[in-house]
Amino acid sequence: MTQEKKRKAAARAVQEATGLRYTAALRLEAASRPTDRPSFPLGTLLAECATKPAAEVDWGEDIFTDYVPDLFESDIVGGAIPFTSVLALAGALSAYGPKDELRVEYLDPLDEAVVASRRRRFLIRMLTGGIEELCRKPGCHERPTLERIIDYCEYHVARCDTQALVSMAIDLGTDDRVDVDDALERRGGSRKRTC
Template sequence: MTKDKKRKTAVREAQNATGSRYTRLAREMAAPRAGQAFRLADLLAECATLPHASVEWDFPEHYAPAVFDSALIGTAVPYGTVLELAGSLAQVGPGATITVESVSPLSQAVVVCRKRRFQLVLTQDMVNELCRQPECANTADSWAFTHCRDHLAECGTRALVSMARDWGRGRREEHDEDPAAVGGGTEADLLIKAAIAAVCFEPVRDALLDACFGDPDLFDDVYWDASQALAVQHALERERLRLYEVAQAEVRRIHKATGACVSCGKPLFAWNPGIPPTHCPSCAVPRTAEHRSPALA
């Protein structure tokens, strides 16, 4: 029996067992295993050349997107979803290698390209960029973040500082007409909380303040109006204090959750930014070279 006949026989057996339609089962059973890789150019070639596929949807068909049967993804994929993915990878180019992480036919597929993870929505023309932690289904809280809030602390100092700078510069551009209003933001709080767990509060805080406000020694040159320069200076100091209070609140939360040093059981009291908040000074793990890096450009 040929490979194709074996596949058809397996589909028929599944059809008899489940009562589902043959075409739908064939598509689902043809889904590739995780790890299949292909070029973005090849997926675009499929999108540009393959005809419209007929699909049995679980919702009214007039709400359904136009799809084609992708041999690379292993299921029906909306044309618009592929184009959205191509737009997200425009800077990488058509030669980018894409790897399939998982496929749920007629629902979603998750693909990976250069550590970036994308959820291909197969029921509409949509792509969502996911947290870069493998198998995580969450999205990041900001365009500047590579990970969701649950996995931010696992990024380490260098990555958190980079995200803080990107987010801070974007925040500064948003408030270009009122630079004194740059402070605040849920995303900044998330970075600070992650920095507490990653033992890098000071470099992340400094990166946020520098990206949001710039060098305070240059305020008099940047802002010709002395009152505006003073307002931005005050805003900078308010934000510095606010971020410190966010950090303290996070440390108190961790202390309350752990109750005592996780190594020796001694009570946890004062906070030292240079040691993990779950440890007392005697049991703290020495800071890594990455944590000691002051600038982390």
């Protein structure tokens, strides 16, 4: 049996077990397979993005290539990746610095990839050049409940331990307080009550 047939058979088994649609089951099955690529610093990916030329990619007949972003062949990631995705990823992870370690969890060339750091996970869409933040749980393709505050999807938040939930609640309260303080400051007010 070829690799492609094995992959499809495994996706069908996941589909039957979970009731997901075939494409979602295929992603879930692929995300559960370990990748053999080592982790790498964000700065190395940025350097590769800055020095590699745009790659010629054969998208097939179904894709109108005038609207596809420019890509480069990444030796680190293991396939073509949009320049814009690397820059968006760098922006999203800028608080952690260029030494933040990343790893490729999943790569489907010319479709999508999942890249994870120790703190966050992102879905990179090759056709649009965009990134979407994903739940922190490896293998999950759902979006987080509240990006940058609650890093897990609803399913995985419900399964967090008490300490993690308390930490998320504190982060949420701190974020809300900063937003309120900023809004009051812009309007010339303050939190202090004057009667």
